[in-house]
Amino acid sequence: MAQKYSFLEYVKTFMTQNLTNRRWVLVDYPDSMPSEDNFDLQVGLDIPPLKEGEVLISADYLSVDPYVRGRISPTVGYTAGVLPGDLLPAGGVGEVIQSQSNMFKAGDIVLSSSFGWQEYAVLNEIEVRKIDAEKIPRQAYLSYLGMPGLTAYFGLVKVGGAKKGETVIISAASGAVGQVAGQIANSIGCKTVAIVSSDEKLEWCKELGYSHGINYKKTANLSSEIQNKCPKGVDVYFDNTGGPINDAVMENLNINARIAVCGVIALADRIGKPDIGPRYWRQILVNRATITGFLVFDFAEEFKKAENYIWNLVEKGNFKFKEDTSDGINTMASAFLDLLHSRNFGKRLIKI
Secondary structure (H helix, E strand, C coil): CCCCCCCCCHHHHHHHCCCCCEEEEEEECCCCCCCHHHHEEEEEECCCCCCCEEEEEEEEECCCCCHHHHHHCCCCCCCCCCCCCCEECCCCCEEEEEECCCCCCCCCCEEEEECCCCCCEEEEEEEEEEEECCCHHHHHHHCCCCCHHHHHHHHHHHHHCCCCCCEEEEEEECCHHHHHHHHHHHHHCEEEEEEEHHHHHHHHHHCCCCEEEEHHHHCCCHHHHHHCCCCCEEEEEEECCCCCHHHHHHEEEEEEEEEEEEHHHHHHHCCCCCCCCCHHHHHHHHHHEEEEEECHHHHHHHHHHHHHHHHHHHHCCCCCCCCCEECCHHHHHHHHHHHCCCCCCEEEEEEE
8 A cells, every 4th residue: 555645745746736747759760860850849748647656756867878879760679669759768866746655755866767858757666766865966876876887887897807907998988988987997907098089078088097098080090099009909998889989999909808899879870770891800810809798787786786886986086077967858859969979078967
């Protein structure tokens, strides 16, 4: 049986009776790089009454993530795609304003990976997790203590198996995942090389402690520049992009190199189409290299271990993280497109 309403919940229930929602849905699948025409902001939507075990949450922050590009395609992926007319997916943190759950009450600050591109969400209690928003900034659960941070940890430590003294190269190094991956690699004692798309991002990576950096947009021969920065070869490549950057790294592998494939944002304009480029089977053979694709959810049983590792770095006082935040649900689509075009600088968030 659901819990009885507190006085606060009675007040919030009265206040929510006149609430309406705004949310973004997919209009149609993009043939190439998405545009705002592929998305529609619906307004004035009624909020359905809660069923037993459900909570109504008001968003504080929503996460903008590149994985959504793969979800808005008819191509079969690792999870169900978004159909035209469906709500677009996003994680979010917010406040419970109404509850029909014994697990949550009005005023609780919570996290959910099922929030979506919307201002209010009605979610089942099993989709929601209470967070400590007093000790830790709530948006951190969408960034370095959320999916990006956990992805960085598992990609580097579990998939890449980075060891002290090894050379680690990370593409999109100033992004949500790359910022954390670089600092974890430094904590292990690796030589770290950042690949980014601007001089400003390069300067930020220096502040993060990267040993070297490359602005690939200003480099005539990326493969040669990687060889210059990694004369003994690349031991671990944390690949957030795919595409030409991947090609250049593959020409510079060390013996027993490990490639952790995390993202393919360089293919955002051709999801589901052939990825045409050089084939590096001989480099893989000669260097006995290993290429492994992974998803953060593969390591769900070890999430707490990863969170503790990252939080330990934060508490030491040297951890840094940059966020790129826009205000208002109306900016969600443009923020997503900025991400696909590398116009973000840091973890992309929407403050509601």
